[in-house]
Amino acid sequence: MNDGLKIDYGSKIGKTIIFARNHNHAEKILEVFEKEYPNLIGYAKVIDNHINYSQSAIDEFSDPDKLPQIAISVDMLDTGIDVPEILNLVFFKKVMSKAKFWQMIGRGTRLCPNLLDGKDKEKFYIFDFCGNFDFFRLNKGKATKNQLSIQGSIFSLEFDIAFKLQDIAYQTDDLIAFRASLVESMVNKVRKLDKSNFAVKQHLKYVEMYSNHESYKLITYENTLDIKRELAPLIEPEDDNAIALRFDALMYGIELAYLMNKKDGRRYKDLKDKVKSISKIANIPEIIEQKDIINKILNTDYLNDDIGINKFEDIRERLRNLMKYIPKSQMIFETDFNDEILSKTWNESDLENDDLKNYKEKAEYYIRQHQNEKVISKIKTNQPLTTDDIKDLERILWNELGTQEDYKKEYKDKPLGEFVREIVGLDMNAAKQAFSRYLNETNLDSRQIYFVNKIIEYIVQNGMMKDLSVLQETPFTDKGSVIDIFPDISVFAGIRTIIQQINSNAFIA
Secondary structure, eight states: OOSSOEETTTTEEOEEEEEOSSHHHHHHHHHHHHHHOTTOTTSEEEESTTSTTHHHHHHHHHOTTSSOSEEEESSTTTSSOOOTTEEEEEEOSOOOOHHHHHHHHGGGOOOOTTTBTTBOOOOOEEEESSOHHIIIIITTTGGGTTOOOHHHHHHHHHHHHHHHTTSGGGOSHHHHHHHHHHHHHHHHHHHTSOTTSHHHHTTHHHHHHTTSGGGGSSOOHHHHHHIIIIIGGGOOOOSSOHHHHHHHHHHHHHHHHHHTTOOOHHHHHHHHHHHHHHHTTTTSHHHHTTHHHHHHHHHSSTTTSOOHHHHHHHHHHHHGGGGGGSOOOOOOOOOOOOOOOOOOOOOOOSEETTEEOOHHHHHHHHHHHTTTSHHHHHHHTTOOBOHHHHHHHHHIIIIISOOHHHHHHHHTTOOHHHHHHHHHOOOHHHHHHHTHIIIIISOOOHHHHHHHHHHHHHHHHHSOOOOGGGGGSTTTTTTOOHHHHOSSHHHHHHHHHHHHHHHHTTSBO
């Protein structure tokens, strides 16, 4: 209220969203606000799915001539609303999804003419009380590299399942229909994305591609990597019950493991635990209706039999809406501390007009969008770099997109070629070509071929394999240890040499 951007010649706080953690937290914020500013009746309002007529409340907040000026939101205003008059965003919760974090920031990026006493809106303020900027920027995003929203995870799982169902073994009428339903679901989700949203614009190529059913007819492994990196983080939250969606994700994970000829013991246990929980409250009519499948899961070897995708889908569809009945055990603590602001820091914005101008975002976006540029293409296709190639990278990253100091601030002493390879990965054909003599010319057994293919998948996704200790972990050890799989250690030594050569090709030859 003191430092936020104001309108009406400083007499009124501009439209503001406070992002709260949950409904109780939002109500407490409102309670404190009304206690501190008893004269500002109607200035602040909680807008979440606990209130009646939430859409009317959003409409009132969106009207520049109506109160409230401050919307205290729990998820409902994080994405999907367009209120150009917003001048202040207050992050009063931790955000664990990087895609959602930028979408929330996007609530303030809309331009608005004549908002500030006749002047156009040129900036907005972000009040970050929970260290979100430190979390995503100073840690280089590593903590959230593989973290997706539940909707993004489901989309990625659906795509992986559709990829696996292309196998000739699954060309039956029911599984063909199941794959078609997955494709329809994914197409609908992609088509719902707002192409005017700044985060979506950065991935527009993939949004347009996967808005078309034709793009799903032939899916490659590289497509599955693109989806995880480019599209899944953008998928919008659904109106569906979050607990049911988590159950969907669980069952899709089990189905994917089945298609990969694996049995995921952890997920099976999770499934049994959930079913056991709902079995204890079987007086609910909806649960009674499903008692046959519940008893089969709990009291027979139903899950241990080769039940197939269709029966897994049957379990998902019949039980997903029962998950909401699982009893919750939660304690709510209400504190009564005297708050003290220890420090206050003002930072220059990385946002200009309607776009992000953060060096890290610009650099990574440029690399993804210019993969056909000579030097970037050489790195992706495993061609050795020359001194001139490195000079080209320096020109792009240290002159056109920013300075050498900007790069070092974000990436320390990471070599430029390694940075690019981590962004674009390694071309699948190039990776297979590098290992071709072990796949085509050497008489490897099935376990050794599996091991080499897993190395290829890892390098395609990550760009290189700098730490060979990962070979002592799953999935590389699924068929046995390196010593078990390669009794002739000279064969493994040759494979290791190729890995090192792929790594070195991202540096000067």
